[in-house]
Amino acid sequence: MFEAQLHQVVLSVGTNAQREVNLARAFDALADHFGALRFSSVYESQPVDDVKSANYYNAVVCVVTEKTVADVQQIAHNIEALCGRDRMKSDVDMDIDLLLYDDQVGVVDGVSLPHDDIARCAYVLRPLADCLPDSVHPTLGHSFGGLWELFCIKGNQQVLEPIDFVWRDQLVSVSPPCLVI
Numbered sequence: 001m002f003e004a005q006l007h008q009v010v011l012s013v014g015t016n017a018q019r020e021v022n023l024a025r026a027f028d029a030l031a032d033h034f035g036a037l038r039f040s041s042v043y044e045s046q047p048v049d050d051v052k053s054a055n056y057y058n059a060v061v062c063v064v065t066e067k068t069v070a071d072v073q074q075i076a077h078n079i080e081a082l083c084g085r086d087r088m089k090s091d092v093d094m095d096i097d098l099l100l101y102d103d104q105v106g107v108v109d110g111v112s113l114p115h116d117d118i119a120r121c122a123y124v125l126r127p128l129a130d131c132l133p134d135s136v137h138p139t140l141g142h143s144f145g146g147l148w149e150l151f152c153i154k155g156n157q158q159v160l161e162p163i164d165f166v167w168r169d170q171l172v173s174v175s176p177p178c179l180v181i
Helices: 019-034 069-082 122-131 144-153
Strands: 007-015 042-045 056-065 095-101 106-108 111-113 159-163 165-167 170-173
Touching: 007 019, 007 069, 007 122, 019 056, 019 069, 019 165, 042 122, 042 170, 056 122, 069 095, 069 111, 095 111, 095 122, 122 144, 122 159
Parallel strands: none
Antiparallel strands: 007 056, 007 095, 042 056, 042 159, 106 111, 165 170
16 A cells, blocks of 8 residues: 655745734644644844835744645745735735755745755744754755754844744743844
8 A cells, every 4th residue: 555755845935014914824824734843933023135114923833744746845835825915015924934844955836946045044044943852964964953043143233033923822932032133
């Protein structure tokens, strides 16, 4: 009998418009599609790359699924649309990026893996280090926790602040003091 293969998938979820509502809506939709979710803390972050916009809420969500890369990508796009994503607007109602699909490397179903933002954006790397501190980046050869330490040592100036966030009556994230790197 054929047994489906399970894959570890890691998604970055971010919004800077109706942040609480859209993040909860995205979490609900992800749970509907994938079942059990494992979250990082939720962080408030400033825009990067000189973009002028409102601050973001960002988190990383880890799931286990039988779905293909193409399936996961389509689900992400559908959830973005559900949250009102309009790529012509400066506000980002929802952005969901596929960061990791097992240890896949290269372009798979039109998706570049692992995602480039992992090593360059605090709002991706810090939550990823929360979820998978000992897991190793498939091309860089360092754990995500180790990459986070290196990121901080290099003196990057991205501001992250963990926030209190409740989803489905559960505290998903708690706000310790502001983290500035």
